[in-house]
Amino acid sequence: MKIESISLKKFLLDADLISIRRFKAAEKKAKNLKRPIEEVLLLEKLISESDLARLRAYIAGIPFINLDTALVGHDVLEIIPEAIATSHNIVAFKKDKTSLEVAMLDPEDLQTIDFIKRKSNLKILPRLTTESGIKNILAQYRKTLKAEFKDFIKKEAKGITSIRRIKTKKESLKKVAQRIPVIRIVDTLLKHAVIDRASDIHIEPSEKEIVVRYRVDGILRDAMTLPKQVALGIVARIKVLSNLKLDEHRLPQDGRFRFKKDQSKFSVRVSVLPVLDGEKIVMRLLAEGAKGYGLEELGLFSDVLEGVVKAIKRPTGMLLVTGPTGSGKTTTLYSILEILNTPEVNISTVEDPVEYRIPRINQTQVNPKIGLTFSNGLRSLLRQDPDIIMVGEIRDKETASLAVNAALTGHLVLSTLHTNSAAGAIPRLIDMKVEPFLIASTLNLVVAQRLVRRLCEKKQEYKLKDSDIKNLSHFCSQESLLKALRQEKLLRPGQDLEKIIFNKAKKSKGCIDGYKGRIGIYEALPITETIKALITEEVFTSRIEERAKKDGMRTMVEDGLVKAAQGFTTIEEVLRVTRE
Numbered sequence: 001m002k003i004e005s006i007s008l009k010k011f012l013l014d015a016d017l018i019s020i021r022r023f024k025a026a027e028k029k030a031k032n033l034k035r036p037i038e039e040v041l042l043l044e045k046l047i048s049e050s051d052l053a054r055l056r057a058y059i060a061g062i063p064f065i066n067l068d069t070a071l072v073g074h075d076v077l078e079i080i081p082e083a084i085a086t087s088h089n090i091v092a093f094k095k096d097k098t099s100l101e102v103a104m105l106d107p108e109d110l111q112t113i114d115f116i117k118r119k120s121n122l123k124i125l126p127r128l129t130t131e132s133g134i135k136n137i138l139a140q141y142r143k144t145l146k147a148e149f150k151d152f153i154k155k156e157a158k159g160i161t162s163i164r165r166i167k168t169k170k171e172s173l174k175k176v177a178q179r180i181p182v183i184r185i186v187d188t189l190l191k192h193a194v195i196d197r198a199s200d201i202h203i204e205p206s207e208k209e210i211v212v213r214y215r216v217d218g219i220l221r222d223a224m225t226l227p228k229q230v231a232l233g234i235v236a237r238i239k240v241l242s243n244l245k246l247d248e249h250r251l252p253q254d255g256r257f258r259f260k261k262d263q264s265k266f267s268v269r270v271s272v273l274p275v276l277d278g279e280k281i282v283m284r285l286l287a288e289g290a291k292g293y294g295l296e297e298l299g300l301f302s303d304v305l306e307g308v309v310k311a312i313k314r315p316t317g318m319l320l321v322t323g324p325t326g327s328g329k330t331t332t333l334y335s336i337l338e339i340l341n342t343p344e345v346n347i348s349t350v351e352d353p354v355e356y357r358i359p360r361i362n363q364t365q366v367n368p369k370i371g372l373t374f375s376n377g378l379r380s381l382l383r384q385d386p387d388i389i390m391v392g393e394i395r396d397k398e399t400a401s402l403a404v405n406a407a408l409t410g411h412l413v414l415s416t417l418h419t420n421s422a423a424g425a426i427p428r429l430i431d432m433k434v435e436p437f438l439i440a441s442t443l444n445l446v447v448a449q450r451l452v453r454r455l456c457e458k459k460q461e462y463k464l465k466d467s468d469i470k471n472l473s474h475f476c477s478q479e480s481l482l483k484a485l486r487q488e489k490l491l492r493p494g495q496d497l498e499k500i501i502f503n504k505a506k507k508s509k510g511c512i513d514g515y516k517g518r519i520g521i522y523e524a525l526p527i528t529e530t531i532k533a534l535i536t537e538e539v540f541t542s543r544i545e546e547r548a549k550k551d552g553m554r555t556m557v558e559d560g561l562v563k564a565a566q567g568f569t570t571i572e573e574v575l576r577v578t579r580e
Contacts, residue, residue: 011055018046032342043294049130057128065103067093067133072140076100079120082141088112091137098122103129103137139195149188149224173232173247177240182233185226186241190268192223193285194261199326200285203238205231205278217453217518218326218577235272235279242270250274256353258288269353286355293335298328299520299563302488303554304447307524311445312336315387318407320394322419322448328520329416330355332449333390336414337361340388348384350377351392366392374399382406391415400432407442421556422448422525423545426535440532446525448556450577452569453515459503459567468571469497475575476557480549484558490565500565504572519568521560521577525553 009027012018018041030040041047050066057064072093079092079100090112094101100122102113107126117124176182189212193201198214210226226234239246242255253272258265265288273280295305311319319336321329334356341347341360352366352374362384364377375398378391382402393416394400407413419425425446429439469478478497485491491499505514525531525548534544549555554562560574 011059012047017051017055022046033338043297045294045296049132053128053130060107060128062107063127065093065101065127065129065133067091067103067129067137070133070136072137077137077140079122080116082138084112084115085141086138089131089134090116091134092116093127093137095122099125101125101127103127103133105129105131105134149185149226173236174240176233177236177246179233182230182237185230185234186237189223190259190266190283190285191261193283194264194266196223198285201281201283203234203281203283205275205280207277210234217515218451219453231278235281238270238281238283239272242268244270244272249279264288267353267355286353288357293331295332295335295339298332298335299568300332300522303552304522304524304559307445307526308336308447311526312340312412314412314444316407316410316412317444318403318413318415318442319444320415320417320425320446322417322422322425322446323450324418324420326451327449328451328518329449330392332447332520333414333416334358337388337390340412345387346385347388347390348381348386349390349392350374350381351390375402378402378406382411386411388412388414393417394429394432397432397434400429400434404429404434404438404442408438413442419448421541421545422446422523422553423541423548424448425525426544427541430538436536436538440527440535443527443535445527447522448525449520449522450556450560451518452521452560452563452573452577454517454519455503455505455567455569456508456511456514456516458506458508458511459514460506461501461503463499463501464497472497472561472571475578476555476561477549480555481558481561484554484562485565488562488566490562502564502571503567505570515573519563521556521563521574523553523556523559526551 009023012023013020026040026044026046027037029044030037033040038052042049042052054064070093072091076092076095079095080090080102085091088104088109089106090102090104090109092100092102100116100120102116102124104126105128107128113124113126189201189203193214196214196216198216200215202213202215202220204211204213205228209228210231212223212226213220214223236246239253239255241257243257244253244255252274255270256268257270258267260266267286267288269284269286271282295308300308308319311317321332323329337347337349337358341358343360346362347360348362348364350364350366354363354365357363364372364381366372366374366377374391374393374395378389378399379402381389389406389411391399391403391413394403403413403415417425417428419428423446426439430436472478472481482491482497485500486493507514527535528551530547530551531544534547557574557578560569560578561571563569564571564574
């Protein structure tokens with residue numbers, strides 16, 4: 001159901017949900033990004049999903065229902081088949097003798113309403129809800145992974161038993177990979193990884209069984225164990241999908257494949273590694289066509305956001321994002337590219353892998369097997385008349401030298417480095433044989449980041465004790481932390497840390513461990529004249545960091561603790577990801 005921009009503007013302003021200035025700014029951004037105004041309003045957090053849905057319901061003249069925490073009985077749920085519910089975003093949630101209440105995202109989908117009416121022989125009462133409400137009800141269709149595999153293994157016992165006898169029958173591995181039980185096992189593992197929002201699937205053989213683990217919100221969790229006899233079939237199936245050598249069991253192999261779940265497409269990076277009890281497989285899931293996040297949505301607030309916006313407005317120079325693997329560096333760069341992506345500029349990237357496809361940006365996939373490395377790709381990009389260049393990662397001195405020269409010759413260069421802190425990027429570049437005076441003249445900003453888990457809505461409030469405050473002083477300066485909290489208006493002048501309400505994770509049905517999703521914590525090091533002088537002197541990381549703190553840089557720990565005070569995460573999470 002589409003709302004005309006003029007109607008939306010009128011209703012939002014009449015309901016006093018947004019100011020005219022903010023709406024005009026969102027309208028301009030929507031036009032630049034070529035996205036619906038509602039989507040931009042949600043991305044910029046100018047209106048909540050619930051408020052927008054209520055407004056749409058009011059305009060359409062149908063009731064709104066919030067299903068975010070609702071539980072629906074299977075007898076009602078199954079009136080609408082799962083395939084129809086998923087493809088048309090419509091669910092049944094309440095039934096009496098003569099009528100059925102259904103919640104949907106598009107009340108103009110009369111064809112689906114008519115189909116359900118004929119199937120159920122009941123009067124259909126449509127209601128409008130949110131995407132999160134639909135997702136909550138759709139999740140209730142599904143069995144848990146363990147329950148599904150318990151039924152499946154019992155049903156397919158004969159097929160699995162025959163897999164055990166493959167070696168004695170000398171059956172080809174390709175035929176094994178095409179067996180229905182094996183295909184169903186791999187498909188089920190992928191399906192539940194998507195349902196559980198997993199970023200990685202680990203399939204680990206041991207002496208007596210196979211352990212399957214999912215990485216969800218950065219934490220590995222046991223998903224289930226499988227019988228040892230299916231190991232050969234699973235490995236063969238994944239190798240076939242990834243176009244890897246089936247008969248190679250001694251050397252590591254890397255590949256990729258794609259699959260579709262509901263209406264979403266996923267790209268899977270596969271790594272196969274020989275271990276003591278067979279071959280271990282790790283699969284990384286990347287959603288294709290995923291939309292970029294706004295910088296605020298990622299967690300860039302106040303000074304860090306201001307520093308990033310200032311750096312990317314400059315036509316030349318280099319912006320680096322640092323952190324360990326899986327800390328969200330590439331997502332930050334993609335969000336920056338979304339802002340810079342206008343018809344007036346030519347943006348080219350060289351990446352490994354291309355995680356998200358962005359319209360109007362020329363994205364090149366690294367392929368070392370044929371000689372297309374980061375350095376070779378970057379060298380070619382410079383002949384493509386680019387304005388902005390994104391290099392997925394600076395790994396060696398050749399790539400580092402090319403990136404710096406590109407920044408010197410009139411390009412804006414964005415890239416990532418593996419360092420623990422923002423200041424650590426400078427000695428890392430020097431270690432790659434980049435001259436200090438070149439770093440000082442090209443580097444605009446270094447952003448270091450980590451990802452912490454977000455708290456669910458249900459959380460447990462508490463205040464810090466003296467022992468807690470003493471413990472925090474080991475990780476950051478209490479004076480700097482108080483200053484940051486006052487800047488964010490979380491503390492009034494004269495108040496101390498004891499006044500701040502922090503939160504602990506609280507388990508609930510929708511949140512197994514009290515967390516859901518992640519948010520970034522950051523530190524941004526602007527290359528000021530004083531920092532440039534220190535770089536040319538080739539001083540230690542600690543001195544650059546000390547100088548930056550004196551100039552007002554908020555450290556990653558301080559940024560994390562501010563976010564903990566704002567209710568986004570917990571102190572435990574911040575310390576977990578920042579301890580070195």
